[in-house]
Amino acid sequence: MENVNLKNVSHIMYPLDKLRSLSRPIAFGHYSAKNDVGGVTSWLERLLLRLHSDGVPVIVLLHHFGTDIDESSLSPRLSDAGISVEVEVRSSFTEENVSSILTFLNRSQPQIFLPQCLEAMYYAASIAGRVGLPWALSMRSDDPVYWAIAESVPPESSGGLMVGVSEYICNLAKEKHLAKYTHTVPSGTPISAHRASFSDTPFRVAFSGRVVEEQKRISLVLEAMSQACRRDSRIECWILGDGMDMTTSHQWVIDQGLGDRIHFLGRLEPSAVQAKLAQCQALLLMSDYEGLPVALLEAMAIGVVPVARSIPSGIPELVKNNETGLLVDHTPEQAATAIIHLANHPDLWLECSTASKLLVAENYSEEVCYQRWLNVISELCDRSTIRYPIPIPKKIPLPPVHPDLVGRDIRKPSLSDRVKAKLKRIYNRILFKTHIGERSAKS
Known part of the structure; x- marks a missing residue:
């Protein structure tokens, strides 16, 4: 799909019924942090809650920054709404993170994968995309990190597509030859009853x-x-x-x-x-x-x-x-x-x-942009040919470390590091399930 003008998009109807009847969930991947106020997190929370309320099956993996997964500001709000959420402490090593994401995909067996923000999420998506799991690279900012990820794993080379929040980003992606086709989907915002009025005191x-x-x-x-x-x-x-x-x-x-x-x-x-x-x-x-x-x-x-x-x-x-x-x-x-x-x-x-x-x-209303995301999700679902399990090699195939990702994309953990990371993931998964169970019991 070429870039599409946003005007009149709200008049197009998309196949919610088809998405509601999916036998496999739509998987999302994102980061988690204490007191996160980022725009991507706010947008994703609204999108997930809307999809869930509309009966579309979704599942979420969060890689948490910090040692205490109870500090996740996003997972309790999603879990309380009835959305299936898994939280893992983010490893210091890219290979460990990619392996855990691929393991999550094999465990949840989604129809498509929509990663956000973290390079490991996109690397895992590109690996899964080569065996039939469609995905999208969401360019949410002109941040050099996003361009570095797009240059490292151009989505169209591994079963993915490019989604940008602005016409500027989508056009620049084409100029950089990172995608032939793009979808322009802004984050969108609720249209509330609140209204500002003029005042000069103050x-x-x-x-x-x-x-x-x-x-x-x-x-x-x-x-x-x-x-x-x-x-x-x-x-x-x-x-x-x-x-x-x-x-x-x-x-x-x-x-x-x-x-x-x-x-x-x-x-x-x-x-x-x-x-x-x-x-x-x-x-x-x-x-x-x-x-x-x-x-x-x-x-x-x-x-x-x-x-x-x-x-x-x-x-x-x-x-x-x-x-x-x-x-x-x-x-x-x-x-x-x-x-x-x-x-x-x-x-x-x-x-x-x-x-x-x-x-x-x-x-740019939430409704207009939600309809456009439904279109992207529907197109990806039609492409899905995945057969599980996704092969997870001992040596994870990753692109070379991009200069703009030095310090973020850290490779080659030792055997000891791998064992510690695996034990930490198991421990924190148990801790998270216990915490969710306690929250459910209290409610």
């Missing part, structure tokens, strides 16, 4: 997402906010989310004497984000790279006007300057000026707010 600016310097450039966000606050007493700012740079960021704001103007609200449950954003007038985003940011979609869906750094990404597909928001360069000075300009021009704010809500409702 004019509230939000940042929503991971509080980190890498990619999100939280230092630029805070500097722009501080300049806006100093230049205009009506400006107030909220930081929604958590991350490894939270403590440093909070201390920087205190040191600037702006603790009463820039507030850190911490991590919010996905269902509460739009309610909090509805109390804001603008969303600030200064990232170095993005795909199609979920935070941007969530804000625009309720009429919060984005002030976003213009970078090669899906952002310009959403933010049309002076139409659906304001685009700025990498300098905090220009971002602060744009914020104050919006506060001083309620007519411009209203025009951008109205246009942004309409754009998201027509092209």
